[in-house]
Ligand code: SF4
């Protein structure tokens with residue numbers, strides 16, 4: 001997910017697609033390029049991706065982040081970006097690539113589902129909302145682009161069962177769009193505020209522990225039904241974390257949480 005300046009869209013590589021614009025693509029194991037695309041990637045992970053992957057692997061979000069990600073600050077956002085670490089072998093393969101293909105296929109990330117499309121976010125400064133735009137950008141070696149099947153961004157999303165991912169990424173994009181200005185002050189994203197906000201977005205298991213085993217609920221008012229949900233449901237906790245980040249860093253009020 002890239003944040004895009006409206007004036008620079010035409011300079012970007014790949015073709016921008018409108019919602020119903022057709023493109024040709026079919027990926028299948030009979031192609032010589034099969035799994036070639038699962039190597040040497042800048043693969044961005046969003047909070048919902050981490051939940052699905054850590055649950056697929058049966059580990060905590062903390063263990064997942066420790067073992068599988070690189071965290072970087074990019075010029076387009078003050079919030080750190082989370083990238084899947086590639087294996088340190090010659091081909092820099094994805095850690096989830098096995099002999100028979102993707103070992104986490106039912107829970108692969110939004111970017112894996114969207115490929116060979118790439119998602120960009122156009123930020124509307126007036127509404128403070130981010131709008132999704134798609135680019136068709138297969139690498140040269142990807143033979144799927146020469147197959148006959150005709151798709152649109154909509155039919156590709158259905159084929160890849162990415163609807164829920166798209167919704168969750170859009171929610172995150174609305175929060176992340178706020179980070180075009182610096183909320184951290186002199187301590188930067190590595191300071192205490194930055195660590196807390198990162199935990200709320202990406203480290204759901206640790207955030208749950210923080211919410212229920214610190215003075216958090218003495219400082220914030222959270223309705224009993226919401227407390228019940230976030231105690232057991234990772235995705236509800238992630239959404240709650242987004243609301244908390246908005247309040248904690250930007251003073252934006254939502255229905256989920258209030259200061260006491
Ligand atoms: S390179 Fe393209 S066609 Fe080949 S496996 Fe990857 S996505 Fe499919």
Ligand code: SF4
Nearest residue numbers: 038094096097102112
């Ligand atoms: S998660 Fe699966 S689909 Fe995505 S890059 Fe890794 S092996 Fe490929």
